[in-house]
Structures are given as structure tokens and as C-alpha cells.
Amino acid sequence: MRKERASCPLRGVGGIGYNQNGNDRKEGISMTDVTSAVQIVMPQHCNGYQTPRLFGGQLMAWIDVVGAVAARRYAHCAVTTVCVDHLDFIAPAHLNDTVVQEARVTWAGRTSMEVRVDSFVEKLNGKREMVNRAYAVYVALDDEGQPSPVPPFTPETEEERQEYAAALERRKLRLAR
Numbered sequence: 001m002r003k004e005r006a007s008c009p010l011r012g013v014g015g016i017g018y019n020q021n022g023n024d025r026k027e028g029i030s031m032t033d034v035t036s037a038v039q040i041v042m043p044q045h046c047n048g049y050q051t052p053r054l055f056g057g058q059l060m061a062w063i064d065v066v067g068a069v070a071a072r073r074y075a076h077c078a079v080t081t082v083c084v085d086h087l088d089f090i091a092p093a094h095l096n097d098t099v100v101q102e103a104r105v106t107w108a109g110r111t112s113m114e115v116r117v118d119s120f121v122e123k124l125n126g127k128r129e130m131v132n133r134a135y136a137v138y139v140a141l142d143d144e145g146q147p148s149p150v151p152p153f154t155p156e157t158e159e160e161r162q163e164y165a166a167a168l169e170r171r172k173l174r175l176a177r
Contacts (some may be wrong), residue, residue, distance in 0.1 A: 002117060003161040004044060035103045038061065038122075039055070046095050059119060060084070062101060067097075067115040067136040074113055075140035075150045082112060083171050085132040091121070098122040107167030108153035112139045114167045126177035146170035 039045075041064060044050035064081055071079040093099050100120045107114040120133035142148040155164040 003065065020072035031103065033070075033073075035066055035073060037066040037069075037101045037103075039071055039099045039101075040130070041095055041097045041099060043095065054097070054099070056089060059089075059093070059099070060087070060134075062099070063087070063117045063132070063134045064136065066103045067117045067134070068103060068138060070115045070117075071140070074105045074108070075138075075148070078141045079113075079138040080141055081102050082137040083137050083174065084150040085114070085135045085137055085174060087132070089132055091129060092128045093119075093121045093131050098124075100128065105172070106151050106163040109171075111147035111149055112115060112137055112172070113150055113153075113158055116163065117122045135167075137174070 041054045043052065045054055045058045047055045063084070068079055068081065074126050098121065100122045101117055102120075103115050103117045106116045115136050115138060117132075117134045118130060118138065119134075120128040121131050123129050140148045140150045153164070155161045
């Protein structure tokens with residue numbers, strides 16, 4: 001006899017992707033739902049250059065965390081990282097810089113989600129410069145650590161449609177590897 005797996009424990013609870021009655025929203029979740037994180041680059045985050053720069057591995061760890069939070073909010077359950085599909089270091093961040101990260105879901109399959117994470121250095125005057133863009137894939141997990149279905153993602157704006165189409169292409173390339 002087949003055992004029924006436990007679903008995500010928070011499914012049906014009001015929040016992102018669900019209405020106040022706990023029912024699924026028909027339109028899915030918008031890419032405009034952004035999860036943000038802010039860090040100050042401290043000495044322990046830097047490499048050994050004379051002008052200390054943020055170590056790329058530290059930025060990658062921050063990307064994974066904010067991306068996972070966006071995926072968890074979308075799926076309403078635990079997630080695990082499947083891969084970081086694309087990661088571009090555009091410019092450095094230095095000691096004492098403020099790093100602002102914005103994560104948004106760009107695509108959802110049956111149990112997986114792609115999340116785009118943009119990382120910026122924010123100057124004291126509020127001006128931001130992009131230093132990194134990454135795409136990571138997460139899988140939703142049930143109480144037993146098994147893949148669990150996620151709500152559908154329906155792109156609504158032109159930006160969402162473009163990101164969704166690009167996500168489908170990245171997925172196709174991942175599956176061909």
C-alpha cells in the first residue's frame with residue numbers, strides 16, 4: 001500500500017500566494033513580490049587584497065539565503081537548493097559597503113522554482129550599483145524531505161513574461177546537460 005506523503009506544513013495558511021481564507025490565489029504570485037536582504041561588508045567577509053573586497057563565496061552564500069527565503073515564501077514550505085544556474089560578478093563590493101539584495105521568483109514548475117537575485121552596492125547617498133545577478137533553482141520539500149508541488153507562476157507584466165521565457169530557456173539548457 002502506498003503511503004501518503006505529508007504536504008508542506010504551512011500550505012493553506014494566509015500569506016504570499018494564498019488569500020485570507022487559505023485558498024490558492026488563481027493568479028499565482030507576481031515577480032513583483034520581492035524578498036530583500038541587507039548586509040554591511042565587514043572584515044571577515046573580505047579577501048586579502050590591499051583594498052579589501054567582498055569574497056565572492058560570501059556573496060554566493062548571501063545569494064543562496066535570500067533566494068531560499070523568496071522560494072520558501074512562494075512555496076510555503078522548506079526548500080533545498082538544486083543549482084545556481086547563472087551567476088555574474090559585474091563589479092566588486094568593498095569593505096564597509098552596504099550590499100542590498102533583491103530576490104524574486106521568475107518561474108515555477110511542478111516542484112521547483114527559479115529565483116533571480118540582484119545584488120547592489122548602496123552608497124550612503126542611496127544610489128545603487130548592481131554588482132551581481134544570479135539565478136538559482138530550489139525544490140520545495142514536504143515534511144519528509146520529499147519534493148512537494150508548488151503554486152503555478154503566471155507572468156503578468158512584460159518584464160515577468162521576458163524573465164519567464166528566459167527561465168524556460170535556462171531550464172532547457174539545464175536538462176540537456
